[in-house]
Amino acid sequence: MSKKMIIANWKMNPLTSKEAEKLFTGVAKEVSTIKKTEIAICPPSIYLDILKKIRTSKIKLGAQDAFYGDMGAFTGEVSAQMLYNIGAKYVILGHSERRAQGETNVFINKKIKSALDASLIPILCVGENIRDENHGYFNLVKMQLEECLSGISKNSVSKIIIAYEPVWAISTTVNRKDATSADSLEMAIFIRKILSDKFGPEASKMRIIYGGSVNEKDCADFLKNGGVDGLLAGRASLDAKKFVEIIKICEASSK
Ligand code: 13P
Numbered sequence: 001m002s003k004k005m006i007i008a009n010w011k012m013n014p015l016t017s018k019e020a021e022k023l024f025t026g027v028a029k030e031v032s033t034i035k036k037t038e039i040a041i042c043p044p045s046i047y048l049d050i051l052k053k054i055r056t057s058k059i060k061l062g063a064q065d066a067f068y069g070d071m072g073a074f075t076g077e078v079s080a081q082m083l084y085n086i087g088a089k090y091v092i093l094g095h096s097e098r099r100a101q102g103e104t105n106v107f108i109n110k111k112i113k114s115a116l117d118a119s120l121i122p123i124l125c126v127g128e129n130i131r132d133e134n135h136g137y138f139n140l141v142k143m144q145l146e147e148c149l150s151g152i153s154k155n156s157v158s159k160i161i162i163a164y165e166p167v168w169a170i171s172t173t174v175n176r177k178d179a180t181s182a183d184s185l186e187m188a189i190f191i192r193k194i195l196s197d198k199f200g201p202e203a204s205k206m207r208i209i210y211g212g213s214v215n216e217k218d219c220a221d222f223l224k225n226g227g228v229d230g231l232l233a234g235r236a237s238l239d240a241k242k243f244v245e246i247i248k249i250c251e252a253s254s255k
Contacts, residue, residue: 002038002205002207002229003036003037003038003254004036004037004038004223004229004230004250004253004254005037005038005039005040005161005207005209005229005230005231006037006038006039006040006230006231006233006243006246006247006250007039007040007041007042007062007090007123007163007209007230007231007232007233008027008040008041008042008233008237008243009042009064009092009095009211009232009233009234009237010023010041010042010043010044010064010237010238011064011097011234012044013044013238014238017046017047017050020043020044020047020050020051021050021051021054023238023240024041024043024051024054024059025054026240026241026244027039027041027059027240027243027244027247028054028056028058028059030240030244030247031056031058031059031244031247032056032058034058034247034248034251035251036251036254036255037247037250037251037254038060038230039058039059039060039247040059040060040061040062040089040090041059041060041061041062041237042061042062042063042064042090042091042092043061044064045063045064045078045083045086045088048061048063048083048086048087048088049086049087052086052087060089060090061087061088061089061090062088062089062090062091062092062121062123063078063083063088063090063091063092063120064091064092064095065078065091065092065093065095065098065111066078066079066080066083066091066093066111066114066115066118066120067079067080067111067114068080068110068111068113068114069114070082070118079114079118080111080114080115080117080118080120081114081117081118083118083120084118084119084120088120089120089121090120090121090122090123090161091115091120091121091122091123092123092125092163092232093108093111093112093115093122093123093124093125093148094108094111094124094125094126094144094148095125095165096125096127096129096165096167096170105143105144105147105148106147108124108147108148109147109148109149109150109151112124112148112149112152112160113151113152116152116156116159116160121159121160121161122159122160122161123161123162123163123209123232124145124148124149124160124161124162124163125163125165125211125232126141126144126145126148126162126163126164126165126191127141127144127164127165127166127167127212128140128141128166128167128168129167129168130167130168131166131168138190141164141187141190141191141194142190142194145162145191145194145195145198146194146198149198154199154200154202155202157195157199157202157203157205157206158202158205158206160206161206161207161208161209161230162191162195162206162207162208162209163208163209163210163211163232164184164187164188164191164208164209164210164211164228165210165211165212165232166179166183166187166212167212169183169212169213170211170212170213170234171212171213171234171235172234172235176213178213178218179210179212179213181218181221181222181224181225181226182225184210184222184225184226184227184228185225185226185227188208188210188226188227188228189227191208192204192208207229207230208227208228208229209228209229209230209231209232210222210226210228210230210231210232211231211232211233211234213234213235213236214231214232214233214236214246215233215235215236215242215246216236216242216245216246216249219231219246219249219250220249220253223249223250223253224253230250231246231250233246
């Protein structure tokens with residue numbers, strides 16, 4: 001089994017490159033002994049170049065989005081190939097905060113294919129906005145997976161990481177609720193079934209992680225009981241101490 005992953009999504013933070021360096025260094029200096037956990041930090045892409053220069057073999061860099069194609073007339077966009085060239089290894093795609101701005105499954109699908117072509121590892125975010133009584137959210141997640149992964153070959157599917165992020169549990173969602181490790185487990189099982197129906201045995205190599213207000217207090221429970229291979233942290237990753245604590249808890253929980 002592959003290592004567990006702890007991934008930071010800094011979102012549109014922090015405000016300056018100095019603060020970004022400080023936050024990154026604050027994590028890097030505490031994780032030199034980590035062996036059983038993969039760590040990735042996804043800052044705003046403008047900071048990738050500076051952070052790449054901070055020496056650490058323990059932390060990989062990722063981006064929070066990547067446009068399809070290599071280059072061309074796409075004002076304001078950055079391609080997967082450009083991000084790879086600058087040192088990114090991962091890219092978050094289909095985050096709910098981008099979907100809220102109109103990003104569709106079809107569009108995300110194009111981006112996943114481009115990311116794979118550029119040798120970036122896509123972290124595909126799926127998750128429902130609300131939980132309805134009729135359990136329609138299962139169908140929604142199924143559709144997100146099927147449309148976003150449409151036309152992806154069985155050979156490349158093992159590289160893709162699926163992040164289940166229920167939007168109602170994200171720290172910035174108004175009137176948010178806590179998701180439990182049981183919510184995560186139930187959805188992780190469901191996602192695994194869809195992936196294995198679609199891709200066969202190769203699907204067992206795909207990692208499923210959980211995100212939605214994870215913190216240093218509940219991460220052990222999600223890692224132990226949530227049926228997932230890692231965590232995607234937003235707010236908690238903006239505090240070096242808290243993020244390091246999550247990494248160390250993950251490390252201690254890994255066999
Ligand atoms: P929070 O941890 O702030 O809820 O963010 C989760 C998330 O959206 C990570 O991608």
